[in-house]
Amino acid sequence: MGWLGNPLRPLLLLLVMLTPHSGQLTLKASKSPAELILYENGLLECEIANLSAITLNPNNLGVLWVFTGGTEELNIFMYSNGQITNLWEEAELSKNSILDGNMSLFLRHVTLKHLGEYRCEVFIPPNDKASLTVKLEVLARPTVTIVSEKLVEVGTGGEMILGCQLNGYYPCECKTDWFQSNPSQKKTKMLTDICIAPPIKNPDGTCNVTTEVRLEPRVEDIGSSFECRVTHKAFPESYTAKAAVTLKEAEIHLSKSSIVGSIIGSVIFSVMLLAAGIYLYMRYIYKVPPNVCDLQMPARFIHQQTAEITCHVSGFRPDVISVGWYLRRMNDAEESFIGESKRNQEIIRFSKAKEITEIGKENATDVNWKVRQSNFVVHDDGTQSLSSTLEIYPDLMEDNKAEIICRVSYPTGTQEKRTCLQVDAIAPKLGNIIAPPVVRHNTSVMLTCPISFFTPRQLTISWYERINGVKSLLLDHTEENEAKNTVGRYSHCLREFTYPDHTYSVYSMLTFIASIQENDGKEYLCEVNHVSLKHQAEKWVKLEVKAFPTLDTIRSEPVNPEIDKEMTLSCKVHSFYPKEISVLWFKDKKAIKGNDTSELIENPEKLYEITTTCTTIPTLSDKKSKYHCLVTHESLPKPKFAEYVPENLVSSPKVKKITCDPPNPEVGKTLTLSCEIMDFYPASIQIDWFRDEVRINEDSKYGIANEELMNERSLCSKVTKLTLSPSTDDHQHQYMVEVYHSKSSTKPQKQCFRLLLKGSPTISDFKMVPEIPWFGEYLSISCSVHGLLRKDFIFEWYRGSEPVKCGVTDSGFVSTGDNNYKVESCLIFLVTAEDFERELIFLCKDRYNNEAFKRRIQLPLKAVAPKVSSFTNCDNDRLKIGGKYTLGCRIEHFCPKDIEVVWYKTSNDCTDYQIMGKPEIDKNGLYSTITKLPILMEKNSVNYVCEVRHEKTNEIFEKSFKLRV
Numbered sequence: 013m014g015w016l017g018n019p020l021r022p023l024l025l026l027l028v029m030l031t032p033h034s035g036q037l038t039l040k041a042s043k044s045p046a047e048l049i050l051y052e053n054g055l056l057e058c059e060i061a062n063l064s065a066i067t068l069n070p071n072n073l074g075v076l077w078v079f080t081g082g083t084e085e086l087n088i089f090m091y092s093n094g095q096i097t098n099l100w101e102e103a104e105l106s107k108n109s110i111l112d113g114n115m116s117l118f119l120r121h122v123t124l125k126h127l128g129e130y131r132c133e134v135f136i137p138p139n140d141k142a143s144l145t146v147k148l149e150v151l152a153r154p155t156v157t158i159v160s161e162k163l164v165e166v167g168t169g170g171e172m173i174l175g176c177q178l179n180g181y182y183p184c185e186c187k188t189d190w191f192q193s194n195p196s197q198k199k200t201k202m203l204t205d206i207c208i209a210p211p212i213k214n215p216d217g218t219c220n221v222t223t224e225v226r227l228e229p230r231v232e233d234i235g236s237s238f239e240c241r242v243t244h245k246a247f248p249e250s251y252t253a254k255a256a257v258t259l260k261e262a263e264i265h266l267s268k269s270s271i272v273g274s275i276i277g278s279v280i281f282s283v284m285l286l287a288a289g290i291y292l293y294m295r296y297i298y299k300v301p302p303n304v305c306d307l308q309m310p311a312r313f314i315h316q317q318t319a320e321i322t323c324h325v326s327g328f329r330p331d332v333i334s335v336g337w338y339l340r341r342m343n344d345a346e347e348s349f350i351g352e353s354k355r356n357q358e359i360i361r362f363s364k365a366k367e368i369t370e371i372g373k374e375n376a377t378d379v380n381w382k383v384r385q386s387n388f389v390v391h392d393d394g395t396q397s398l399s400s401t402l403e404i405y406p407d408l409m410e411d412n413k414a415e416i417i418c419r420v421s422y423p424t425g426t427q428e429k430r431t432c433l434q435v436d437a438i439a440p441k442l443g444n445i446i447a448p449p450v451v452r453h454n455t456s457v458m459l460t461c462p463i464s465f466f467t468p469r470q471l472t473i474s475w476y477e478r479i480n481g482v483k484s485l486l487l488d489h490t491e492e493n494e495a496k497n498t499v500g501r502y503s504h505c506l507r508e509f510t511y512p513d514h515t516y517s518v519y520s521m522l523t524f525i526a527s528i529q530e531n532d533g534k535e536y537l538c539e540v541n542h543v544s545l546k547h548q549a550e551k552w553v554k555l556e557v558k559a560f561p562t563l564d565t566i567r568s569e570p571v572n573p574e575i576d577k578e579m580t581l582s583c584k585v586h587s588f589y590p591k592e593i594s595v596l597w598f599k600d601k602k603a604i605k606g607n608d609t610s611e612l613i614e615n616p617e618k619l620y621e622i623t624t625t626c627t628t629i630p631t632l633s634d635k636k637s638k639y640h641c642l643v644t645h646e647s648l649p650k651p652k653f654a655e656y657v658p659e660n661l662v663s664s665p666k667v668k669k670i671t672c673d674p675p676n677p678e679v680g681k682t683l684t685l686s687c688e689i690m691d692f693y694p695a696s697i698q699i700d701w702f703r704d705e706v707r708i709n710e711d712s713k714y715g716i717a718n719e720e721l722m723n724e725r726s727l728c729s730k731v732t733k734l735t736l737s738p739s740t741d742d743h744q745h746q747y748m749v750e751v752y753h754s755k756s757s758t759k760p761q762k763q764c765f766r767l768l769l770k771g772s773p774t775i776s777d778f779k780m781v782p783e784i785p786w787f788g789e790y791l792s793i794s795c796s797v798h799g800l801l802r803k804d805f806i807f808e809w810y811r812g813s814e815p816v817k818c819g820v821t822d823s824g825f826v827s828t829g830d831n832n833y834k835v836e837s838c839l840i841f842l843v844t845a846e847d848f849e850r851e852l853i854f855l856c857k858d859r860y861n862n863e864a865f866k867r868r869i870q871l872p873l874k875a876v877a878p879k880v881s882s883f884t885n886c887d888n889d890r891l892k893i894g895g896k897y898t899l900g901c902r903i904e905h906f907c908p909k910d911i912e913v914v915w916y917k918t919s920n921d922c923t924d925y926q927i928m929g930k931p932e933i934d935k936n937g938l939y940s941t942i943t944k945l946p947i948l949m950e951k952n953s954v955n956y957v958c959e960v961r962h963e964k965t966n967e968i969f970e971k972s973f974k975l976r977v
C-alpha cells in the first residue's frame with residue numbers, strides 16, 4: 013500500500029486499527045470523471061452526506077486524499093488530530109471546511125500532471141470509515157485559427173488552400189472537417205481533399221494540428237462559404253469556424269472587336285490545346301522533384317519524453333521516393349542511420365545491425381526510435397505527397413545537440429533537412445518542508461522535503477543544519493540506487509513517484525530522534541541540485557523541540573486532611589520545555605485563589621520542573637469534590653491536569669471530661685462514669701476504659717456501654733459509659749477513657765477521673781526527701797490522711813509484702829475543725845537495691861470493719877550495671893604444668909540482682925566448674941558478688957574468658973585470662 017513511508021505514522025496506525033466495516037458515514041461526490049480546465053482552478057468534491065447524524069471533532073477525525081497516477085499511490089493531503097499536512101502545494105483544503113463536513117479538494121493551476129484518480133478517505137475513530145474515488149480529466153480547448161486568402165479569383169485554374177489550425181488542446185484526439193456550402197445551390201458538402209499533418213505535442217502536453225484543404229474553385233462555386241468544424245471533448249457541441257474568403261469571378265479584359273475576338277479565340281483554342289498537351293505530359297510523364305518542407309517539430313524537447321519530427325515531402329512525381337532519417341550525436345564523426353519511409357512501405361524499424369546490413373545501410377544507430385509514414389496523398393494533378401514522422405525519446409546526456417537529418421532520395425537526386433536537438437531538463441519544484449506541528453523531545457521526527465515534477469531522475473539532495481547562519485552538512489544523498497542511508501543520528505530515505513509523462517517526484521525524508529540540546533531552535537535545510545538548475549534550490553524549516561509536562565499525583569499535607577483545618581495540596585510538574593508554563597488550581601471547576609509555585613528547576617537535559625501548591629480548608633461536603641491542578645503549556649494541544657479527591661478527609665474526636673452520676677458516689681451504690689466523644693469522622697473508633705493503667709474488661713463488676721449521639725453536622729459522636737458498684741478499694745483510684753481514632757491520629761486521646769467515695773478518707777500524694785531517692789541513701793517519704801471521721805484507724809507501711817517496723821513516725825490525730833481529723837505519717841529508711849521495682853504501700857485501716865484504704869508508690873529507681881574486675885591467685889611467671897590455680901571476677905555495685913556469668917576455656921563452655929557467690933547488698937546499697945574458677949594447667953598456654961551479662965541493663969562485660977607456662 014501507498015501508506016508506507018507515510019510521514020504521518022500515527023494516522024497510519026489509526027487506519028490499521030480500523031475494522032473494514034463502515035459505520036454510518038457516507039460520502040457524496042461530484043460526477044466522475046471530474047473534468048477540469050487546463051491552467052484553471054478546480055474542485056474535487058467530497059462531502060459527508062449525512063452530516064446531521066455525525067459530530068465532527070478535530071481530535072477524532074482523519075481525512076486523507078490519495079492520488080493514483082499509473083500504478084503508484086501518493087498521499088497528497090492529510091488531516092489528523094487537527095493538523096494539516098499538505099504534500100502538494102497546489103492542493104488546498106481548509107480546516108474550517110473539513111469541520112463543516114466538506115472535504116472537497118481545491119486544485120490550483122491544473123496541469124496534465126494532475127491526471128489520474130483521487131481517493132478521498134474519511135475516518136471517524138474507532139470504526140467509522142468511508143472513501144470515494146474521483147477520476148480527474150483535464151481538458152484544454154483548442155484555439156481555432158483559419159488561414160486563408162481574403163479574395164480568390166475563380167476560373168483562372170488557380171488553387172486555393174484553406175488551413176484550420178488548432179493550438180494547445182487536450183486530449184490530443186480531435187476531428188476536423190471542412191465543409192463548403194453554396195446557398196444558391198442549397199447544398200453543403202464535405203470536402204475530401206484534405207491534408208492533416210500529425211498533431212504536434214507542446215511541452216505542456218497539449219497538441220497543435222493543422223488541417224489543410226486544397227481546392228480549385230470554379231465559377232459555380234462563387235457565393236460559397238467554407239467552414240472548419242472541430243469536434244473535441246472540450247466542446248460540448250462541435251465548434252465551427254468560418255473562413256473569411258470570398259470567391260470572385262476573374263476579370264478577363266477582351267477587345268471590343270469581335271474579329272479580334274475570334275482571332276484571339278482561335279489562339280486561345282490552340283493555346284489550350286497546347287496547355288492540355290503540357291498538362292498531360294506534366295501529369296503522367298514529366299518527373300517532378302519533391303518539395304521538402306522544413307522539419308516540423310515541437311518547440312522543446314524534454315528529456316525522455318516522446319517527441320515527433322515530421323518531414324513533409326510534396327509535389328513529386330513519380331512515386332519512387334524514400335525518406336531516410338539519420339542521427340549524428342555531438343561527438344560522432346559520422347552520422348548513423350535510424351530508419352526510413354518508402355512509398356507504400358509500412359513502418360520500418362531498424363534497431364539491430366543485422367537488419368541494417370540486409371538493407372545495405374552501414375553505421376546504424378543503437379537508438380530505439382521509430383519511423384512512421386503517414387498521409388500518402390495523390391493529388392489531382394498527379395503529384396504526390398508524403399509525411400514521414402520520426403518518433404524520438406531524447407536523452408539529455410546522449411542526445412543533446414545531436415543533429416537529425418531527414419534525407420529524401422528520388423530518381424533525380426536527393427534533398428535533406430537538418431535540425432539540431434536541444435534537449436531540456438525540467439527543474440524540480442520544491443515544496444515547503446513538512447515537519448510535525450509539535451516536535452517532542454526524545455521522539456522520532458521526520459522532515460519531508462517534497463521535490464516535484466522534474467526530469468531527468470538524477471538528483472543530489474543534501475540536508476544541512478544551520479545555527480546562526482552557519483551551515484553544517486548532516487547527510488548527502490547522491491547514489492541513485494541507494495534509497496536509504498544513515499549518518500550518525502540522522503537517517504534518510506526517499507519515496508519516488510513517476511508520472512506518465514516520465515517526470516519524477518521525490519519525497520526526501522530525514523528522520524532523527526529530536527532532543528532539546530541538539531535540535532531546538534536550529535534550522536534544517538533541504539538542498540537540491542539538478543542539471544536543470546544553475547544554483548541549487550533549497551527550502552528550510554526551523555525546529556522547535558518541546559517536551560510536554562508530566563504531572564505527578566497530587567499530594568496532600570497532612571496525608572489525611574482534617575475537616576475544618578488547613579490542608580495543602582502540592583503537585584510536581586516536571587520534564588517540560590520551554591520553561592513558560594501556567595498552572596491553575598480548581599475545585600469542582602471553580603478557580604482557587606492563593607496558590608503558590610516553587611522556583612523553576614532546570615536539569616542537565618534542559619528540562620524544567622516546578623512544584624505548585626494550594627492551601628484550602630475542606631469541609632465534610634468536600635469529600636467528593638475534585639481538586640484539579642491544570643497545566644497549560646505550548647507543547648500540549650489542550651491543558652493537562654492532575655486530580656485529587658479528598659476521600660480521606662478526617663475529623664479528630666473531641667473527648668470531653670468524664671462525668672460521674674451520682675456526683676458524690678458512695679461505697680456500694682452503683683455509679684456511672686460517662687464520657688462524650690464528639691465530632692469525629694470516619695465512624696470507626698476504638699474506646700477503652702482503664703483503672704490505674706489496667707484495661708477494664710466487661711465483667712461482673714464493670715458494665716461498659718457505648719451509645720451513638722445525634723450530630724447535626726453529619727459527623728459522628730458517641731458517649732461511653734462505665735457502670736460499677738464501688739468498694740473502698742476503688743476509692744482514690746484513677747479511671748481513664750482512651751479514645752483511639754486511627755484515621756486522624758496515631759496517638760490516642762485520654763481523659764482521667766479520680767473516684768472519690770463519699771465519707772472515705774483521702775490519702776494525699778507521697779512527698780519524698782530527697783525528691784530523687786538513691787541506693788545507699790536515706791529517704792524520707794510521707795503522706796497525710798484527711799477526712800477521718802473517727803480516731804479508730806491504724807496506719808501501716810509495707811515494703812512489698814513486708815510490713816515495716818522501724819522508721820515510722822505518725823503525727824497522731826489532729827482535729828481539722830470540721831469534725832474531721834487528719835494524720836501525717838512519715839517513713840525514713842535506707843534505700844537498697846531490694847527496693848528496685850518494689851511497691852511501697854501506705855495503708856489506712858478502719859479498726860472496726862477492717863475496711864482498708866491504700867496508697868501505693870514505686871520508687872523512681874534506675875537499674876545500675878555492675879563493675880567487673882578480674883583476679884587470680886598466681887603469678888604469670890611461675891605457672892607450672894600440673895599446677896592448680898584459681899581465676900576470678902568481682903562483680904560489684906549492680907541492681908537488680910539478675911546476672912548471668914559464663915566461663916570459657918579457649919572457646920568451650922566451662923561454666924559448670926565455677927564457684928558463684930550469692931549477690932549481697934554492699935555498702936553502696938547495691939548488689940555485689942564474686943565468681944571463681946579453679947583450673948589445672950595441662951598445656952603450655954591456655955586462654956580463659958569470663959563473660960558477665962546484666963540482664964536489665966543488657967550490658968555485657970568480658971574478662972580474659974591468658975595463661976603461659
Ligand SMILES: *[C@@H]1O[C@H](CO)[C@@H](O)[C@H](O)[C@H]1NC(C)=O
Nearest residue numbers: 055059105106109114116118
Ligand atoms: C466546499 O468547499 C469548497 C471550497 O473549499 C466550496 O467551493 C464548495 O462550495 C463547498 N461545498 C459546499 C456544499 O459548501
Ligand SMILES: *[C@@H]1O[C@H](CO)[C@@H](O)[C@H](O)[C@H]1NC(C)=O
Nearest residue numbers: 179212213214220309310311
Ligand atoms: C502550437 O501553437 C502555439 C500557438 O500558436 C505556438 O506558440 C506553439 O509554438 C505551437 N507548438 C509547436 C510545437 O509548434
